[in-house]
Amino acid sequence: MWQDQTRCDQGGMAVLCAASEQIRTFTRTAQQIRAGTVILQDGDEFDKVVLVVDGWLSSSKSFEDGELQIIDFILPGDILYATNGDGMTVGLTLEAITDARVSIVPVSTWRTMLMASPDLARAVGRIRAAAQARTSERLLRLGKGSAPTRIAFAILELSLRLRSLGHDMEETFHLPLTQKAIGDYTGLSSVHVCRTMRRLVRHNILETSDHIDIRILDLAALSEIAGIDLERLEQEIAPTAA
Amino acid sequence: MWQDQTRCDQGGMAVLCAASEQIRTFTRTAQQIRAGTVILQDGDEFDKVVLVVDGWLSSSKSFEDGELQIIDFILPGDILYATNGDGMTVGLTLEAITDARVSIVPVSTWRTMLMASPDLARAVGRIRAAAQARTSERLLRLGKGSAPTRIAFAILELSLRLRSLGHDMEETFHLPLTQKAIGDYTGLSSVHVCRTMRRLVRHNILETSDHIDIRILDLAALSEIAGIDLERLEQEIAPTAA
DNA sequence: CGATGAGTTGACGTTTGTCAAGGCCGGTGG
DNA sequence: CCACCGGCCTTGACAAACGTCAACTCATCG
Structure with missing residues (x-):
């Protein structure tokens, strides 16, 4: 079993926590997810932001014939914006690879937080830039x-x-x-x-x-x-x- | 020659213009780029936001042996965040495929605009979400x-x-x-x-x-x-x- | 103890890249 | 005006990379 759990005071999570007290709250109230659980299905209605506190997740897409492609692994401190251009549905399947802890934050809350803390906004910008790179x-x-x-x-x-x-x-x-x-x-x-x-x-x-x-x-x-x-x-x- | 130029009052550009008067200013002051021009090189120092007003651009990466992959085509109304996770350099080569018009906006200006107009922030969020999808x-x-x-x-x-x-x-x-x-x-x-x-x-x-x-x-x-x-x-x- | 799932290895077929040759078109210079 | 040239598309022949199928091992778990 995988026990070398990463801690939420390191890496991207540390950057986020430093930038906003509220993030620390989220890390405490995060929900437990068991390994193998599908959290979101491609096509679901969902417009929130997913914050990974602990564990490994994967985002993937697949063809109808079952061929699957993992789009990205999502590690502690990462932020997943999974919502499509329509602002309502997701275009990814999100699954927990290991036991994990995630916070799911409504966009309105998220936007308010970003407005309230320029430091947080910058940190999130960096994290998104890194993911894109x-x-x-x-x-x-x-x-x-x-x-x-x-x-x-x-x-x-x-x-x-x-x-x-x-x-x-x-x-x-x-x-x-x-x-x-x-x-x-x-x-x-x-x-x-x-x-x-x-x-x-x-x-x-x-x-x-x-x-x-x-x-x-x-x-x-x-x-x-x-x-x-x-x-x-x-x-x-x-x-x-x- | 490619003359069927798309106009800046349509598509994503329209969404942006509707959301912010300031965007319209950018569309007027955009700089002309000739087809074939390399605007940014992978590795350059650059931390601004690129707004495409007109024409086709491509972002690409390549191996040292010259093998090249186009990462995305960037069309009118698209916004390019090319900066890496370090906040200082770009990880993409940006090139004009056709004659084009682009606005290059400093991040500080950009952030100020997003703060000033929640409508713009939402529109930009949608455009980024679409690109990611x-x-x-x-x-x-x-x-x-x-x-x-x-x-x-x-x-x-x-x-x-x-x-x-x-x-x-x-x-x-x-x-x-x-x-x-x-x-x-x-x-x-x-x-x-x-x-x-x-x-x-x-x-x-x-x-x-x-x-x-x-x-x-x-x-x-x-x-x-x-x-x-x-x-x-x-x-x-x-x-x-x- | 059987069952299951993951890794390993070999044989073989398919897809795709590479090389080469030829055609078409637009531009350029005599 | 014409000859020439360079890009780009097109097609064929061949080679290389990768997928599929199948068999076997090994560890784990009930």
Whole structure:
């Protein structure tokens, strides 16, 4: 079981809490969600803002034939604006990957909070900018990247995000994901994810234990395969305090 | 040459103008950009907001080897928040596809405007939500869609966006794009774009003239190939007045 | 102890990219 | 006016990447 729970006083959550006392209230009154629960279905009516306090969520979309694509993983301190351009419905399925705690805030409340605290508004702006930058990087790799590129990038992206939540990058880190989930995130079949990860292990770039506890052995090589400059990526996708 | 210029009193631009007198000022003082001009380079320092008044822009990212992915087309009435999570640099290359007119607004001015006009803030929220919904749909198709699915979707997405700018869907519409650009948008090679579009033409789903003036003959078939319900897609990606 | 679900590996088929050649069109310079 | 050139589209032949199917292992759980 995944017990290395991230704490709400770190990463994006810390930025938010620093910016607004009211956010801290939300972290206390957040609702518990059990792993596997579907919180929102693509097409539902919903116009609120979702604040993740703890745990991993995924937003996804799928075709009618069942083919599913994970749009993003949503980690503690992230904010999900899932509502469509019509302002009434959502275009994403939101699911808890691990046990999680989320606050669901009506837009009117949210807007009032942003108006009341310019610091909070700036912090939220940074968090949204970071999410958008991540999405752009991923679009590039889904469109033009090979399987190794996509997987290396996913691993580095998630390890950076975990690091900003207080994990150490030198250590082995655990992703609460199956290979199928990684495939749904990278647009690959689970079989090909397996093959590609085995190859990275054989080349002494990664080490795995329990199939999905990952330790990066050769960060430079992995970054090159991912097609990134690690420091630049961190600037892009890690929201900094305003 | 592309002369069917969209006008700033339609679509998203109309929504914005209705919400704020100040926006109308920006549309008058916008700067002219010539087709082909690179406005921003991935990595530049830049923390302003770009408002498109007229013409087509593209935002893109690329690998060091030159492989390029168009992240989004930016049409009149769209707003580009290109700044990264660090609040200082941009993670996108912004280029004018056609002659264009854009306003570049400092974030402080922009924030002040949003604070001053709740209507504007709501309209901007809708426009951002629509852009995000479009991106999610495209992520799904880049990850799990076949070439025909991606191309059919791109055509329908763009035709919907043009329609909300006042074009008629029954008519032939012109995309100011080469097949290479469509490939960069859909993550395909230009050769495969060509093949796939020829096949759609042979099946009497599309008709083309001048290679890229498109008329949709069988909207139902195209929607099915794209994997969408046309009405639902319009709800998602067309910002409605708040 | 069987059942289930995840990972692993091999064989094979399909989709898509790459390379190459040719055609069409608009522009440019003699 | 014409020859030439460069882009872009088109098509075919071939190669590479990735998905699918199937079988096996292993750990977990009831």
